[in-house]
Amino acid sequence: MRNRFVAQRVGFALLTLAALVVVIPILTIVATIFIRGAAAINWEFLTAMPRDGMRAGGIFPAIVGTIVLTLGTALVAIPLGVGGAIYLSEYARDTWLTRSIRLAIINLAGIPSVVYGLFGLGLFVLLMGFGTSIVAGSLTLAIMTLPIIISTAEEALRAVPTEFRTVSASLGGTRWQGIRYIVLPQALPGIITGVILGLLRAAGETAPILFTVAAFYLPRLPRSPLDQTMALPYHLYVVSTQVPGMPSEIQFGTALVLLGLVLSLNIVATTIRSYFRRRRQW
Amino acid sequence: MRQTPRVRWGEFAIESLIRVIGFSTVGFVIIIFLFLLREGLPAFAQIDLDNLFGTRWYPTFDLFGTLPLILGSALITITAIVIALPLGVATAVFIREVAPNWAREILKPMIEVLAGIPSVVLGFFGMTLVAPIVRETFGAPTGLVAFTGALILAYMSLPTIISVAEDALDAVPKLYRDAGLAMGATQWQTIWRVVVPAARSGILTAVMLGMGRAIGETMAVMMVTGNAARMPLGLDALFRPVRTMTATIAAEMGEVAHGSVHYHALFAIGIILFVITFLINLAAASTMFRKRRRGGLR
Secondary structure, X not given: OHHHXXXXXXXXXXXXXXXXXXXXXXXXXXXXXXXHHHOOOOHHHHHOOEEOOOOEEXXXXXXXXXXXXXXXXXXXXXXXXXXXXXXXXXXXXXXXXHHXXXXXXXXXXXXXXXXXXXXHHHHHHHHOOOOOOHHHHHHHXXXXXHHHHHHHHHHHHHOOOHHHHHHHXXXXXXHHHHHHHHHHHHHHHHHHHHXXXXXXXXXXXXXXXXXXXXXXXXXXXXXXXXXXXXXXXXXXXXHHHHOOOOXXXXXXXXXXXXHHHHHHHHHHHHHXXXXXXXXXXX | OOOOHHHHXXXXXXXXXXXXXXXXXXXHHHHHHHHHHHHHHHHHHHOOHHHHOXXXXXXXXXXXXXXXXXXXXXXXXXXXXXHHHHHHHHHHHHHHHHOOHHHHXXXXXXXXXXXXXXXXXXXXXXXXXXXXXXHHHHOOOOOOOHHHHHHHHHHHHHHHXXXXXXXXXXXXXXXXXXXXXXXXXXHHHHHHHHHHHHOHHHHHHHHHHHHHHHHHOOHHHHHHOEOOOOOOOOHHHHHOOEOOHHHHHHHXXXXXXXXXXXXXXXXXXXXXXXXXXXXXXXXXXXXXXXXXXXXHHO
């Protein structure tokens, strides 16, 4: 009789231990990068061009490059992603075609990021002739981001009660009017959350931009969409593996800027989600 | 609202557009695969199969043996899952069944943070801080070895494993738990003998998705595994440098001439990766679809 309760205590202790083993490294990673990176962050680091083979100066072009690439990704991924979600939630019936779309989304989500890089190189850089450019990189990242945006946006659209659509139809609205004026506005916070989550994934990725847009060292801002650009994730890779004698402040500083950008977008996304979940009246 | 011809035309145009967008996702998967084939298949014609599936990858000497790369990927993926599976399932059980509310409120956002950390940042952390620890603990000449990669990969696949396993535990009906407790079992016995076994198909899905995530991971792995393309055989393989398929593509594609044999060989590796992850995700998806169909009975 007693043994069972001893076993329970041991079991629960092991589960708690597992949770600690998961959490402590996460805290360590974030804390280390914040503490050691903070020492490197100053106005010059954020706003100056890199100098001396990237061993001094700032990371301004990498920051701008990542922002530009993320906006370019948004430009392509938002209409395609939200459109796809509207189709799946509002129009698609349960046919083999719909099932193959769902399967395609699951598989797009599973394709390794470096394979997206290969695909972007083959199609956008070489065949379509964009060269290594912001256009090619953004298109590659956009396709990679699609499954995240589609599945979160679809979930948000499905959460809108059917009655809303019925009422709209009973007032004489067409199906699209119902979607445009009733369903989409109600699902908007959820869709925005999904879009941000997708875009922050794109902002942090390195492998898809390796051969499609990223410049090793380009101490100026991009001049046109067909220009190459530096980007934060690739810059972190370069300063931590490709350049000998790199001061560790620059490495940790770059890591902190990238991590800070991604985590703050993450917080924005989850805050929007929980704020509107609490406020909604259905 | 009166349905003027303009409204009807607009409606038709918009609906067609949305349909086209919906189908485009299937198009993307097909285009991606066709592109890999287009650029990768020539490798199978240009390189002898003996060479292509041989044990030596030295592109400068026209040796394109992918076996060490495939085994390298397999070694660190399997090791990562061996580490991540018990940790992830235990954490999911903790979150769902045992943890007090305050602990859950801390754990869940922490795991979301882990999911959000870019892989290059984890790779950087692994290089600068985990590798020295591995080197000193295991007395390896360098810390950039397969084990370090597996460790980083394990943490990268944890968020996937934990969230899918949580869903699986969530889907176990409360009746099962009540029945277990009513039989006089302790909470632990109910969890261990009833709830976890009832969730095992979902846990299997979690493992597959975690594996898919791990095998396709590129940057972190490239930065911490030492990148030596040698056969990872022998007992100490875990503590020697290895090279994965993904890292090979990422490291070499930037330097090859487009259209060369080496270029096609790297795309051929891309085909192998695509097919492996496609099959893993297909398997994971089929268990999920099956679960949905059974849903009504629960």
